[in-house]
Amino acid sequence: MIKICKVTKTYPNGTTALRDVNIHIKKGEFVFFVGASGAGKSTLAKLLLREELPTKGEILVNGVDIVKLKRRQLPFYRRGIGVVFQDFRLLPEKTVYENVAFAMRVVEEPRREILRQVPAVLHLVGLSHKSRMKPSQLSGGEQQRVALARAIVNNPPLLLADEPTGNLDPDTAWEIVRLLVEINRRGTTVIMGTHAREIVDTMKKRVVALEGGRVVRDDQRGAYGCEEAKAPFVLPEVGEPSGL
Amino acid sequence: MIKICKVTKTYPNGTTALRDVNIHIKKGEFVFFVGASGAGKSTLAKLLLREELPTKGEILVNGVDIVKLKRRQLPFYRRGIGVVFQDFRLLPEKTVYENVAFAMRVVEEPRREILRQVPAVLHLVGLSHKSRMKPSQLSGGEQQRVALARAIVNNPPLLLADEPTGNLDPDTAWEIVRLLVEINRRGTTVIMGTHAREIVDTMKKRVVALEGGRVVRDDQRGAYGCEEAKAPFVLPEVGEPSGL
Amino acid sequence: MRISTWEFYIREALLSLRRNGLMSLASVSTVALTFLILGLFVLLVFNLDHVAGTLESQVEVAAYLDPDLEDGAHLEIAKLIKEIPGVKESVFVSQGEALDRLRVQFGDRQDLLDSVEDMNPLRHSFEVKAKRPEDVKVIAAEIARLEGVADVKYRQELVERLFNLTRSIRIAGLAVVVLLILATIFLISNTIRLTVFARRKEIGIMKLVGATDWFIRWPFILEGIMLGFLGTLVSIQILNRFYYWFADSVYSSLPFVPVVSPADTLRQLTLFLFGLGLLVGAFGSLVSLRRFLRV
Amino acid sequence: MRISTWEFYIREALLSLRRNGLMSLASVSTVALTFLILGLFVLLVFNLDHVAGTLESQVEVAAYLDPDLEDGAHLEIAKLIKEIPGVKESVFVSQGEALDRLRVQFGDRQDLLDSVEDMNPLRHSFEVKAKRPEDVKVIAAEIARLEGVADVKYRQELVERLFNLTRSIRIAGLAVVVLLILATIFLISNTIRLTVFARRKEIGIMKLVGATDWFIRWPFILEGIMLGFLGTLVSIQILNRFYYWFADSVYSSLPFVPVVSPADTLRQLTLFLFGLGLLVGAFGSLVSLRRFLRV
Ligand SMILES: Nc1ncnc2c1ncn2[C@@H]1O[C@H](COP(=O)(O)OP(=O)(O)OP(=O)(O)O)[C@@H](O)[C@H]1O
Ligand SMILES: Nc1ncnc2c1ncn2[C@@H]1O[C@H](COP(=O)(O)OP(=O)(O)OP(=O)(O)O)[C@@H](O)[C@H]1O
Numbered sequence A, B: 001m002i003k004i005c006k007v008t009k010t011y012p013n014g015t016t017a018l019r020d021v022n023i024h025i026k027k028g029e030f031v032f033f034v035g036a037s038g039a040g041k042s043t044l045a046k047l048l049l050r051e052e053l054p055t056k057g058e059i060l061v062n063g064v065d066i067v068k069l070k071r072r073q074l075p076f077y078r079r080g081i082g083v084v085f086q087d088f089r090l091l092p093e094k095t096v097y098e099n100v101a102f103a104m105r106v107v108e109e110p111r112r113e114i115l116r117q118v119p120a121v122l123h124l125v126g127l128s129h130k131s132r133m134k135p136s137q138l139s140g141g142e143q144q145r146v147a148l149a150r151a152i153v154n155n156p157p158l159l160l161a162d163e164p165t166g167n168l169d170p171d172t173a174w175e176i177v178r179l180l181v182e183i184n185r186r187g188t189t190v191i192m193g194t195h196a197r198e199i200v201d202t203m204k205k206r207v208v209a210l211e212g213g214r215v216v217r218d219d220q221r222g223a224y225g226c227e228e229a230k231a232p233f234v235l236p237e238v239g240e241p242s243g244l
Numbered sequence C, D: 001m002r003i004s005t006w007e008f009y010i011r012e013a014l015l016s017l018r019r020n021g022l023m024s025l026a027s028v029s030t031v032a033l034t035f036l037i038l039g040l041f042v043l044l045v046f047n048l049d050h051v052a053g054t055l056e057s058q059v060e061v062a063a064y065l066d067p068d069l070e071d072g073a074h075l076e077i078a079k080l081i082k083e084i085p086g087v088k089e090s091v092f093v094s095q096g097e098a099l100d101r102l103r104v105q106f107g108d109r110q111d112l113l114d115s116v117e118d119m120n121p122l123r124h125s126f127e128v129k130a131k132r133p134e135d136v137k138v139i140a141a142e143i144a145r146l147e148g149v150a151d152v153k154y155r156q157e158l159v160e161r162l163f164n165l166t167r168s169i170r171i172a173g174l175a176v177v178v179l180l181i182l183a184t185i186f187l188i189s190n191t192i193r194l195t196v197f198a199r200r201k202e203i204g205i206m207k208l209v210g211a212t213d214w215f216i217r218w219p220f221i222l223e224g225i226m227l228g229f230l231g232t233l234v235s236i237q238i239l240n241r242f243y244y245w246f247a248d249s250v251y252s253s254l255p256f257v258p259v260v261s262p263a264d265t266l267r268q269l270t271l272f273l274f275g276l277g278l279l280v281g282a283f284g285s286l287v288s289l290r291r292f293l294r295v
């Protein structure tokens, strides 16, 4: 379904976020992207959504080179992708309900469908009781779940979720992952960038690890780190000299 | 240092985020606030910063009732608090350097101090090489670290960190926690809202757990969950019926 | 396109008007204020033009008749003059009337005329008014060719001055109005651009969620039209009240000053301002959006 | 307050001007455009007032002397008239000159005067101009009391009409200018309000980081002043060029139309517009900030 071939992305300010990246993702896969802060996970999502253009290389989605998409075709391409942005990107002036409904209005779903689907999705992410509120009236985790609801409401064939559990407590996070797994089972390809070691290790799904913009690992049933079990963190000694 | 007495916070739209909360925090403590999404952690931080006023109850900081602070006094009170906001709140038009320097300009530090301190703090959070960039040119985790740098640059006596590791990979997250521990050792009171179970469990610091706006637990050397070790998550069965 | 989509556009536009209270207010009041100034100047120019027209229509050609013409022959001549194209009206002035007028002109130096009283040297004449000052020359020539007319006079210099004056008034008035229209358009679209600018992030988000450019544009366009409509409404109301009051007070206190009658003028002005308001609103939104749709 | 803080304010203001290019441009061009219109009308009103003043100074009192006065006695009278307060100038018109003038007035009806040639019934007279039309009555009375003056005449009605006309022009002009000033202030502060609105989030963040209200305000105020300054500069440049060109072309093509000399007028106008521009810029920012500082 997705073929990322020799993609390099250098931002106008000179930062190279991705270097010579090759990734093939088949329809129906569930892929984790992991990597340190600044490794290039969000950049990859932005390229797939064609929010940014690659500096070099090709990106084929369903056989179409999305770099060559015309401005006119862009909205229609994007409608096939549900996205949870790392910074949510909710419409600040719309209520939770309207934010989710917006994704359906864009594709001109009949009103009947909207009235049926939006409350159902909000119920799934546990926000039925907040549907009349504005994003600014929600907690961080609630906003994140609204973003997820908007991403899945149209049942898109591809779901890009950039740290969809970053602002969630472990229990809620697991519920969300459960939801993603469920959606994936129904045929949606799910790409999830994440830092949640526990989730990645438990799920035993494909893991692509990025480091400084390069793919350094691509395991079919992988874990967050290289070693299966990492040594636990040790607190610094009292009085240890520090750089501050 | 901080006495939160019978505080209730009901937002204008009717949501009650905190109910009859009583917490005392001594100078130099390191306190985790944990709780599900929407439990009231950020609301508590907003109250302490006097971004919001409590509906009922008193908040004493260093013996001063901050509810009764005059508009004129507010900036001076806030200068004693370093804050990492859950949504970062960086100034979008300023560079990383300027964002951090801003906190020092506000208190009219001499230029010499600014030139010395800002690069040092940026080095601490590992962003020396990004100091000339705007927030929009940073990854999520990088933005979060800028927010932290700004919070600590003035060595405030109180540090409020609302999920300061939510967008960070485990390694970077631990480095940040290490930094917070170091700052705490030098006498700064640290209050950290977090969902990072691993960190809370490892640190063995005071943990205040919120649930639906109430304090449900307050342990001196606590863990994230109630039970010391929680049963690992089990994936849903294939084909299990779901609500979608 | 579904009807429910159009409903959505309209609802969005209305909601946005209310939500962005400050910005809407700024736009509406900018439209209202600039249109008020524009409208006042259009009315001023209309009136100056009207005054100029009144002046123009008072340019006269004096046609002196043969002194030995039979009594009553002037009736025939009057008919011929009326048939000349461009003639607005002609008035017969008899010898006696001419002398009376001279007397009035002389004021307290009547003694000067006492000597000529008995042997009145003045002749019968026609005073002919042209419709437009540029026709005067031709008309004078036509009249001169008529039988029984001895001499034709008109004040060449005065006619030309008047012609120049009215033309300058018209050109200057038109120039000012055109400049004001351009300034108005500029100020209004400046304001709209700022309101769109304040919402550029939202526009970007919509595009990333799969909205087409037109899906994003329509609510903005409708909002722009509504802003233009509301602003025009306010200015038209004020202009109407003011102009009726103004025309009334001029009619009653300075009846000799010609004022353009309100009803017609205001109807035209209303149509013009509404057209301009809606267009500027719609196009202002459209143009302002362009930059932010490139996502 | 540290000097480096002021440096910071100024640097911030300058940076912000450049960063918010679109918004700065909108503000500057709004100031420039509204000031241009305002300036043009101030110049127009100045000139109308000047024309009115010129008309006023042409009101005349005619003083006819005793017909049997000795030759040369009029020199004494001339001196006395000049001493009357409010008199601008007085010109002696001899019997002969009066007749010549009448001849010119009669144009092609000279024959009327031939009979009176030898026994010229006209008298010597003075034509006296007053500085202000409202003084004419008093001056006329004063002159009438002089020895050797037989009769004093002035056109009461004309004087009063002129007086009314110039007063109306002044009042209307002042009213229009005041209205335009208010509209200008409103439009400019509307624009500034929108630019501040677009940055309300930043203002909130600054407050939460411990900035005092004045720490936030100063850069905005300085920015407002700079916006006002730039806008005024542009409008002043255009006004200067335009007015010199206009005055020149009027001088050379219509020398009889009195035009206010550019240098003085423009100096005053420049000062006024700069004052207004800086004030509106500073206060516009200050007032617009108020709402968003309540965090
Ligand atoms: N718009 C931009 N302009 C310039 N550089 C950018 C831009 N966006 C991201 N970068 C840089 O590109 C690199 C990769 O960023 P990216 O957002 O892809 O990281 P990430 O893996 O998502 O990190 P995180 O886990 O912190 O979100 C970083 O060094 C970042 O500073
Ligand atoms: N400005 C607001 N207006 C109305 N309700 C609000 C507002 N801010 C927060 N709330 C509500 O108050 C409750 C507590 O929110 P808070 O942000 O304190 O949660 P939190 O513990 O920080 O959650 P998270 O872990 O998701 O960030 C939530 O139900 C939220 O919807």
Ligand SMILES: [Mg+2]
Pocket: A041, A042, A043, A086, A162, B139, B140, B141
């Ligand atoms: Mg990212």
Ligand SMILES: [Mg+2]
Pocket: A139, A140, A141, B041, B042, B043, B086, B162
């Ligand atoms: Mg929170």
